[in-house]
Amino acid sequence: MRSTPAIVAGLIALPVSFFTAFFLVPLIVVLIASLTNGDGQLTFAHYARILFDAYHWDILLVTFRLGLLTTLICVVLAYPLAWYLVRIAKWRAWRRLCVILVVLPLFTSNIVRSFGWMILLGRRGMINDWLVGAGLVERPVRFIGTETGILIGLVYILLPFVVLTIGNALAKVDPSYEHASADLGAGRVSTFYHVTFPLTLPGAVSGAILVFALTVSAYVTPALLSGGQITVLPMLIFQQYSSVFDFHYGGALAITLLVFTLAMIGLASMVSRRGGQ
Amino acid sequence: MAILAIRDVSKSFGRHTALDSVSLTVNPGEFVSLLGPSGCGKTTLLRLVAGFLQPSVGSIEIDGRDVTALPPNKRPLNTVFQNYALFPHMTFLQNVAYGPLRAGVAKQDARSRALEALEMVGLVGLQERYPREASGGQQQRAALARAIVNRPKLLLLDEPLSALDLQLRRRMQIELKQLQERIGIAFIFVTHDQEEAMTMSDHIVVMNAGSIEQIGTGNEIYRAPETRFVAEFIGEANFFVVSPSGCDLAAQPDGFEPSPGSRIAVVRPEHVEVTTDADVSNGFSIGGVVETISGVGGVTSIRVRAGNGLIIAKRLGMEVPIAAGQAVRLCVARHNVHVIGR
Numbered sequence: 001m002r003s004t005p006a007i008v009a010g011l012i013a014l015p016v017s018f019f020t021a022f023f024l025v026p027l028i029v030v031l032i033a034s035l036t037n038g039d040g041q042l043t044f045a046h047y048a049r050i051l052f053d054a055y056h057w058d059i060l061l062v063t064f065r066l067g068l069l070t071t072l073i074c075v076v077l078a079y080p081l082a083w084y085l086v087r088i089a090k091w092r093a094w095r096r097l098c099v100i101l102v103v104l105p106l107f108t109s110n111i112v113r114s115f116g117w118m119i120l121l122g123r124r125g126m127i128n129d130w131l132v133g134a135g136l137v138e139r140p141v142r143f144i145g146t147e148t149g150i151l152i153g154l155v156y157i158l159l160p161f162v163v164l165t166i167g168n169a170l171a172k173v174d175p176s177y178e179h180a181s182a183d184l185g186a187g188r189v190s191t192f193y194h195v196t197f198p199l200t201l202p203g204a205v206s207g208a209i210l211v212f213a214l215t216v217s218a219y220v221t222p223a224l225l226s227g228g229q230i231t232v233l234p235m236l237i238f239q240q241y242s243s244v245f246d247f248h249y250g251g252a253l254a255i256t257l258l259v260f261t262l263a264m265i266g267l268a269s270m271v272s273r274r275g276g277q
Numbered sequence: 278m279a280i281l282a283i284r285d286v287s288k289s290f291g292r293h294t295a296l297d298s299v300s301l302t303v304n305p306g307e308f309v310s311l312l313g314p315s316g317c318g319k320t321t322l323l324r325l326v327a328g329f330l331q332p333s334v335g336s337i338e339i340d341g342r343d344v345t346a347l348p349p350n351k352r353p354l355n356t357v358f359q360n361y362a363l364f365p366h367m368t369f370l371q372n373v374a375y376g377p378l379r380a381g382v383a384k385q386d387a388r389s390r391a392l393e394a395l396e397m398v399g400l401v402g403l404q405e406r407y408p409r410e411a412s413g414g415q416q417q418r419a420a421l422a423r424a425i426v427n428r429p430k431l432l433l434l435d436e437p438l439s440a441l442d443l444q445l446r447r448r449m450q451i452e453l454k455q456l457q458e459r460i461g462i463a464f465i466f467v468t469h470d471q472e473e474a475m476t477m478s479d480h481i482v483v484m485n486a487g488s489i490e491q492i493g494t495g496n497e498i499y500r501a502p503e504t505r506f507v508a509e510f511i512g513e514a515n516f517f518v519v520s521p522s523g524c525d526l527a528a529q530p531d532g533f534e535p536s537p538g539s540r541i542a543v544v545r546p547e548h549v550e551v552t553t554d555a556d557v558s559n560g561f562s563i564g565g566v567v568e569t570i571s572g573v574g575g576v577t578s579i580r581v582r583a584g585n586g587l588i589i590a591k592r593l594g595m596e597v598p599i600a601a602g603q604a605v606r607l608c609v610a611r612h613n614v615h616v617i618g619r
Contacts, residue, residue, distance in 0.1 A: 185376055
């Protein structure tokens, strides 16, 4: 079949209109709301309020610190897991089972899983029972209402995404590259550092970007595990839209989050492109 | 002393025996080809020498040292891989400097050694190219430069020319041989292409079904094959049954039950003389009818139905005074009948 302009237009009409109606238009509505006041006049007051207030910077800092830490921990944990799945688990049925175990949590609701962590991480929860029982700590550790607690919940929820992207990248590395490296005198560690890791870096970066974007926009897990002690930007945005009904200030917060996230992702892909060369 | 000594090496994968008690010695500076059809075990043998596989039985010595238990990175040899395996995220220069850098050579020295190796294979000025930006021939040269930059005593080449087109392959065969003579490294060259093996090798190791059939120079293997497999695999061959009374051109061993005590002889097609002359003085002869005549590249093949099969004769030149359907006499001189041992 020849791809005439008419056919191409026909094929992309549906996705384009979907994208426009449900993504672009709402985004523009939010953008316009963020730049106007209640009377519909143009104003930068909402942005000024965000950018000149230490409170907002604190929230941004917490949000992005959680994002970066979650991403880092996910990548560090996912690499060995992916390595095991792709390189070590030779028996096919066992490998499938492992993949299913990794993916399984994604089939349950975020809310249910976060409540699960609330119970596990509570003062008298299972984890504190173990820690105290094993004599590792004297008194129960406070997880709920700390960044550590939120971090644990986010890592648990987002880990499968990174395992899958890194695993996919690892599976695509031709073993002959590693053979060539060994043949040229490199040991296992050196081969990983110079050959395998750089070749999987694009996969790791795409997984990391995914996790980062999902973390900084996560609402449910931080909200449930924060115990009212910690606020991240999505919680503030949700508040403005659902309780305060200030769509202008809420919109400005949403756009701020978007801009900062895009800037971080742009930086990451620039670094990875330079690293990949 | 031999640079490589393989002693009674066997390798099985599960119940499949890929190599069965193979022994081979390679001398310094020698060009040895492992030749055989796919699945004959030649690549397995190469991977055992490189260290990517461990032999089930037997030992491998390189330069007088037993390396059987050593991993690939501890063996004093390098490999040119079939698909080149150039690191895609590195330039040619970085690829070639990889070996020296891993050996602990300082950055500047590694760079100059890499440039020298690239110059040796004719890639001057292309050191900043990435493999994906280069042609197949250039990638092949870069892979070669990467493998010789550390000056190993032994270089393994796994069908390195198979991905190139015929013209380039012929040119690379000659260049490769010249390079090998210049740097004096022993080459072990795996190929399934007999012409390639004949062009380049000092010795050819013909392999079949996990065993070595024969080791010899190209000439020896062609003129004096030790087994029927070798005779069939190298060039074209006519087979006849020989008994104590002589060679019977009417009796080809396929579809014919040779009597006990008789053996099989090979006669190369260029040694079969086709004549319309009825009287033949020496050697063996048989009458037959020409079935087909075909000429390729200045050589004419004549297929003659005689005895219980087809006999192939070849002669130089494109013009022959014979036509299909004509009755002819085929003659073979006594000294051109080579009796094979097995």
